[in-house]
Amino acid sequence: MKFRWKKEVPYLLFLFPAFIAYTALIMWPLLQAFGLPFTDWKGYTMEGLNYVGLKNYIKILGDKEMVYAIKNTIIYAVFNPMLVTVLAVPLAVILNSKMKTKNFQRAAFFFPSVPSALILGYLWSYIMSPLDYGVLNRFVTALGFEPILWLAHPKVALLSVILVSVWNVLGWHACIYIAQLQGIPEDLFEAARIDGATAMQMFFRITLPLLRPAMATSVMLLLINALKIFDLPFALTGGGPGYSTTMLSQVIIQRGFVDKMYGRSMAAAILFCIFVVAVTVIQRKAARED
């Protein structure tokens, strides 16, 4: 097909603003982010750059904080989506039943998804505090257990971050499932009931298989957001104690904006990008084959 400029120019003008904004502020920086880690660029001038090969990549992979961050981010990106999915599906089924207060309940479960994760992180840092106002430990001791260092114990802190994150997004993902549940025709369940199926059988044989598309969407969102996580651990623990809750985003920011090691920061950012894109592609493929 021949491209007839005269006819197409008015249409190309429609593309122009988005094209410029996207090119200048996403694609051009992306190109720089790919190229600059191979040089000894110090953040000032682009002239007289020397090629340094994979030095920045080797340095960042030998960086202790980076190694911890990779481990923490993977643990987080496995357990956050898993726990949210395991809880959100039954929650959605319950919230989709005929209860008088179901609208209130949906609103209540959804509410933690609305405010900024930064604020929720600070709020939970008060709740999980070892000091007097840390109500969670009051509750734990009232039940007869020893107080737990929710945010200060290196082995518990990551678990605490995961718990808060589940509370944060559970309602949102239950909402995705409710949307799909509403599309399942009632007579499917009616027929199963007549055939003598129990509630459990109906859940595993009808509801769960029909929720597949919603699950693909929800898990993909959870995975991507889990890999990118920044605000919540930043507010809750600041990455500590030690490096026990440091996430990849935080290392990129720390190296780039605090330590001014631009080369290493961007090398980490590129590894991070490849990781995110790979996970997205694999997850999409897996969801499609299902």
Next chain:
Amino acid sequence: MRSLWKKVRCIIGEATMLLICCIFLLPFYYLVVNTFKNQQEASSAPMALPATVSFENYIKAFDSMDFFRSFGNSLLITAVSVTVIVLFGAMAAYPIARRKHKVYKGILLYFLLGYMVPAQTIMVPLYLTLQKMHLLNNIWGLVVIYSSWCNFSLFLYQGFFGSVPEELEESARIDGCGPWKSFWLITFPLLQPVTATIVIFEVMWIWNDFLYPYLFLSSNKSFTLVMQVYKGVGQFSNDWGMMMATMVIVLIPVLVFYLFMQKNIVAGITSGSVKG
């Protein structure tokens, strides 16, 4: 007998769910209730209702945060960015969805390329670009950055164009209406359901965003509301009564938005995520 048992079971089930709801919302109760207490009372009985209601924390918080300025910054950044994202995205989706030439397919692919790129990847080069444009520590710098993420809205619009009948545009063309006029007068109003979804998602993202303001804003006069909470925690970490009051103040606009838009948010999640 059997139906009575069923009814009882229903009531118990619903009561249990309501109890779980309340536990789920306890953190917010804790947050609000402690803003009315002094430090000593909050330490000794954090979950109790305040013995006497004191607004001292709110007065202190309000004085220290320059609320109206930050609220204005948040509002301006969000309103302008979302408008730009909607307009740029809808406009760019129009030729991609309507023109048959393969050039447009290539352009769509080009926009897809950056779709999966996380914001964190381009932070450092973006910082330098903003520096060159003299837009650091400037709310317009943030507007420019948020607006560049118009590819998300582009895809949502492009997917929706299929369900907007082309005949209307066709007949407008016969009546002598150019593409520019026919887009704004006929097509764009018909895109309204997607526009609503995009506005809600983008408002929630931009209003709540911490990453970009944290990296690119450095002085109190350009801070957004979320940044005021960050600043407050750094400055008044010991006075947590006041900190909690700051958080409540910052949460109020979000709460109002939620109460008014709840139905639309849920509709947006339904249409935006399940189909996409």
